[in-house]
């Protein structure tokens with residue numbers, strides 16, 4: 001559509017303007033089917049259909065004992081052992097070591113050997129300190145707050161200032177500078193969808209600072225709240241003063257707006273402490289080597305880091321674990337394909353796709369050998385299909401493959417699916433993100449409520465089975481997913 005927006009996926013931070021997401025449901029669109037007659041030969045359709053039995057085998061085996069229990073037990077043990085795994089933390093590095101050892105445990109006991117290695121990179125290390133917001137006037141009340149990732153701290157004594165409430169950037173722009181100067185700005189934007197609301201999390205502090213504000217708060221980005229606060233990365237524009245930025249609950253945001261709209265003078269005291277430096281972390285790379293074209297790769301991925309609150313069970317423990325289980329599960333089923341199946345556990349996705357960017361830079365010469373790249377970072381609820389980027393030929397081929405998985409056969413088209421893998425699809429690598437029944441994803445996203453209680457064993461296991469079987473078919477076909 002040509003509209004330039006800032007989109008935050010996971011879904012972590014993408015710091016560049018990208019095209020608007022345009023989704024089309026394959027099943028609702030006959031012309032797409034007609035279009036595919038130009039791309040799919042009879043022979044290719046026949047070859048794809050010949051995978052029906054193996055797909056059924058993988059789907060059944062992965063959703064039965066012992067594999068389903070191996071996957072889910074290891075997943076829950078991992079989340080319970082480590083909890084949140086923020087970028088730059090010691091616990092993140094320990095969790096990476098743990099996944100390397102777990103891969104060795106399951107990956108090297110037969111002749112089909114899995115190789116695992118890590119690649120180092122520098123990552124941000126932002127650590128939250130004490131945080132509080134108190135309403136001083138018109139009455140005393142503690143307001144729950146959570147600082148946004150990379151926010152600067154307030155002075156030790158805090159910031160006490162009058163509050164101004166706006167509903168949009170447009171509202172803010174309309175205000176004379178003197179109305180904003182020296183005040184705390186609250187962005188109380190109605191939740192419409194994540195992509196629209198997240199602009200306020202990313203750019204709110206810089207926009208308000210430009211008008212002379214001393215701190216900003218946003219209404220937490222979620223359609224539903226039981227007094228939960230939701231964090232996530234924010235980004236300071238160069239050339240403006242960096243001011244503290246936090247998120248409050250929907251409930252308190254609405255309260256403050258009502259008071260403000262009635263003409264009450266609202267005074268808040270904000271105290272937020274944090275520190276920032278950088279550390280070394282690692283991407284984890286797990287290969288089940290292909291027997292015919294080992295240099296060619298089908299990549300499946302999720303991120304191992306999480307925000308610092310909650311347990312990172314949903315975002316992205318689920319996606320990371322089902323991706324880990326693709327080469328491991330296929331190996332346990334003794335299924336080795338023509339191309340290499342590579343699982344990548346990205347590090348430092350949350351502070352801005354840092355791990356994926358480092359991988360891209362390091363492996364830039366190998367892009368032609370990535371047959372397909374997949375990512376699960378939008379939930380592992382009941383799987384529905386794939387959100388696909390690539391040429392018409394690529395989309396048609398994936399649509400044909402998805403027919404093997406009915407009813408998990410929805411194909412949506414999207415030039416920017418997922419978060420980490422958008423760095424690759426922008427370079428012309430065909431790829432897909434996991435579609436699933438994730439309507440409740442943002443209820444829990446980046447909050448203390450992202451725990452194992454959100455997850456359902458049967459759904460996670462079904463996602464893992466689908467993920468492995470799709471990877472197997474694509475990595476074993478006689479032809480690559482077309483780029484043109």
Ligand SMILES: [Zn+2]
Nearest residue numbers: 010011315316
């Ligand atoms: Zn994520």
